[in-house]
Amino acid sequence: MLSSQHCARYQQFLVSLQVLQQTISNENAAKSTLNENFRQAKQVYQSEIVPLNSEGLEGAIASRWQSIQTELNRTFRLLQTDISFLQMARQSTTTQQRRASCQQQLTRLIAGCEAAIALGNH
Numbered sequence: 001m002l003s004s005q006h007c008a009r010y011q012q013f014l015v016s017l018q019v020l021q022q023t024i025s026n027e028n029a030a031k032s033t034l035n036e037n038f039r040q041a042k043q044v045y046q047s048e049i050v051p052l053n054s055e056g057l058e059g060a061i062a063s064r065w066q067s068i069q070t071e072l073n074r075t076f077r078l079l080q081t082d083i084s085f086l087q088m089a090r091q092s093t094t095t096q097q098r099r100a101s102c103q104q105q106l107t108r109l110i111a112g113c114e115a116a117i118a119l120g121n122h
Helices: 004-025 031-049 059-088 092-119
Strands: none
Touching: 004 031, 004 092, 031 059, 059 092
């Protein structure tokens, strides 16, 4: 079972991802708002999620947690790239494609956070 500290950190990251997802869904959101919300999500990710380790976790839980953590790391890097491409997009079709790609990455990240939190409920 994950500690309550682990779960609280994933919950905090989840909230920041949901705020970012709402911003990306809003086609009228200013780029400055998108930048700020992504910066906040990145800050939570780097300060709360990256430093976590499997110390003190049972074998099966540690293995599952490590898989989730690896997927979160990979997907967050992809999101970071997609956000950069979204910010550079000039044409509406490109912007829509980039928004859709960001939404996919955010959906994966949210699912990963939920899976990690669920490990704490076992």
